[in-house]
Amino acid sequence: MKRMVRGGFGIALSVVALMLVSCAAKKEAAERRIAFVFKVDGLLYSEVCKKGAQRAAKELGIRVDYLAPDKAEVGKQIAIIEQLVAEKVSAIVVSPNDADAIGPVIKKAMDAGVKVFTWDSDAPKSQRIFYVAAADDVQIGVDIAEALANDIGGKGKVQIVSGGRGAANLNLHVEGMEKGFAKHPGITLVKPYIYNDDDNQKARTMAIAALQKNPDIVGFACANSPSAPAVGEAITGLGKIGSVKVWGLALPSETREYLKSGAVSGLMLWDPANLTYFTAKVVNDYLDGKQPQDGAQIEGIGTIKVKNGVVLIPGVTITKENVDEFKF
Numbered sequence: 001m002k003r004m005v006r007g008g009f010g011i012a013l014s015v016v017a018l019m020l021v022s023c024a025a026k027k028e029a030a031e032r033r034i035a036f037v038f039k040v041d042g043l044l045y046s047e048v049c050k051k052g053a054q055r056a057a058k059e060l061g062i063r064v065d066y067l068a069p070d071k072a073e074v075g076k077q078i079a080i081i082e083q084l085v086a087e088k089v090s091a092i093v094v095s096p097n098d099a100d101a102i103g104p105v106i107k108k109a110m111d112a113g114v115k116v117f118t119w120d121s122d123a124p125k126s127q128r129i130f131y132v133a134a135a136d137d138v139q140i141g142v143d144i145a146e147a148l149a150n151d152i153g154g155k156g157k158v159q160i161v162s163g164g165r166g167a168a169n170l171n172l173h174v175e176g177m178e179k180g181f182a183k184h185p186g187i188t189l190v191k192p193y194i195y196n197d198d199d200n201q202k203a204r205t206m207a208i209a210a211l212q213k214n215p216d217i218v219g220f221a222c223a224n225s226p227s228a229p230a231v232g233e234a235i236t237g238l239g240k241i242g243s244v245k246v247w248g249l250a251l252p253s254e255t256r257e258y259l260k261s262g263a264v265s266g267l268m269l270w271d272p273a274n275l276t277y278f279t280a281k282v283v284n285d286y287l288d289g290k291q292p293q294d295g296a297q298i299e300g301i302g303t304i305k306v307k308n309g310v311v312l313i314p315g316v317t318i319t320k321e322n323v324d325e326f327k328f
Helices: 002-031 044-060 074-086 103-111 137-151 168-182 200-213 227-237 252-261 272-287
Strands: 033-037 063-067 091-094 115-119 131-133 156-162 187-195 217-222 245-248 266-269 305-307 310-312 316-318
Touching: 033 044, 033 074, 033 272, 044 063, 044 272, 074 091, 074 103, 091 272, 103 115, 115 272, 131 272, 137 168, 137 217, 137 245, 137 266, 156 168, 156 200, 156 227, 168 187, 187 200, 200 217, 200 227, 217 227, 227 245, 227 252, 252 266, 252 316
Parallel strands: 033 063, 033 091, 091 115, 115 131, 131 310, 156 187, 156 217, 217 245, 245 266
Antiparallel strands: 266 316, 305 310
16 A cells, blocks of 8 residues: 555656646746847838748747837847847847848857847858758849840840848849859849849839939849839839849739739749748747758748758749739
């Protein structure tokens, strides 16, 4: 009888221990806070990213914040990150406006015990743990260049358009475009390239100015989301649909009318909500001690690639034929 009592007591203790562990895990999950810091507030792309963060918070049962400065300035991003470090969040995920300038504050966060990751845009020389993207930043630029080169018959003047000069992902897109166009000796790149700082109004104004200054431009390669619809609008207003071709990265919802009219030929992108949701998930897994695995099949995402601190999810090509399939 005594043995049975002791055995029962031991089992009871085990049950209590498991309950305590479970309570501790729930408490940790409830207190866990992952904060995303995007380049700039006000972009539709950013609003779609935010939906992914909100979905992650709901499904993972943790707090997921989504923040962005009112202007695409790295100083304002740094101020947001410093405040998050002071608040002792669990992890910060940033899309840097300037890959180099953001490095010191990432180090400060890591030294303070706050885990830092990048998504959408990288800071490869920083101490970030890993970078989550939906495309190889250089290769997608090559692919856009190839698509545009085919569209214009491999000859003529092409204008490259980008956002912030210090954004690592955009600079790599541009690098890829240069590599792609270098294969076509009949194509001349118009210099200087256009940098619109991810500002929608500036993107439209600068696109119109470029076409007025160089009316013989036959193509635009757009590295950031505001540019393709802005160029499409400029081409439409100047009556150049058909004579000027456009390929780039942009949201289908912002570019749908220009794709259907022919003012924009095509886009290469990904679902920003899925990208942000997936990023929150793998960051949360990392905080639980789980690393992202190369070749893993993720429901609703596809097969991921993991190499040298970069996690890639599949992207898509969007044209007038399939634009209505995309709800972002």
